[in-house]
Amino acid sequence: MSEFKRSSSRPQVNPQPVPKIGKSERTRAAILNAALDFIWSHPFRDMTVHSLMASTGLSRSAFYQYFNDLHDLMETLLETVRVEVLAVTGPWFTGVGDPVVLLNESLDGLVDVCYRQGPILRAIDDAAATDKRIEKAWAQFFGEFNDAASARIEADQGQGLIPDFAARPVAIALNHLDAYTLIEAFGRRPRSKREPVREALARIWISTLYGSEWLGKESSNLVRT
Template identity: 50%
Template structure:
């Protein structure tokens, strides 16, 4: 929690709905400029200078609101985080048909990946050049490992999933998902959503629910 949050004096005492301070507006416009810039340029070309050139403010104004460019990226990641965990919940909580709900979850994941692909690629590009952001990114991915692992263990106990190390499997499947989505939807030239979904879904179902061959094949 080392970033300036725009509204500064309130420590979370539910001061919502107060007139947005000038600071909050400025900060938002910097974030807009960042999103806009990253739509057409890779993260490596982003500098504080050309970021702020996309706003009506001077370069040093940036530092009023962010520690550095990686802090900006962290904020952008936070914004999309919610939408991503959302779709995943279907399978993670559903006690009903495992395969159907997994398919639904993966579809939601591909959809949101399609939308946020650019941001996700930018963040994953930015992560290795900053220890803090790298940690945030790893933690973000790791959080999925845990919940997926839990669901796998649950299905193993039910006997519908073979025995293997759930955490390691969750880790591998998640890295695949992240890698594929970022690669497929990270650039302006986006891949075919359906093919990507088909592929990812097949891998997950084949691996986790191999006894239901027919269902998995969509027959």
């Protein structure tokens, strides 16, 4: 029924325009795009199968040929974001070189992705509150990052770069810090400015792990200010 405006610049689901592609895949992508459009301009709680399909020209029941329910659809979106976030945070998790520089790189990337995907992340988090399966997927998503961050902290502790403390609870806490600070800042419009958020996160991570004397070490400039 109620058409919602298509918002200008948001990521689209690859429509594979040229090559031979089943109608089925095209319709599925259309529904996913409708979902993205919706999420960009409404809270997840207002999303219904009806409201979604209205903007596609198809009937409500057609939805169920492509997804089991709205949460199934949200899991698909989570998977896209998951890949992107994992890729961009790679430097600190697995890179070699000055860890503070790598950490800054990873945080930069993370802030960027979350700025672009904020409403999606927020919608996923909201959806996790209303569905067991998404809740589980969301928890696994966090789990990956908790494992990776714990491992990195322990490795750096082994090198004497980070003081000795129980790595995992700190890793978990810092990941929650990121996730919810970023969702809050960028999950609804108008989104906050990127820079103050980035600075706050970097300050907290670096002070906690490597010591505040390394703050502001953005590039691999080896001179300590």
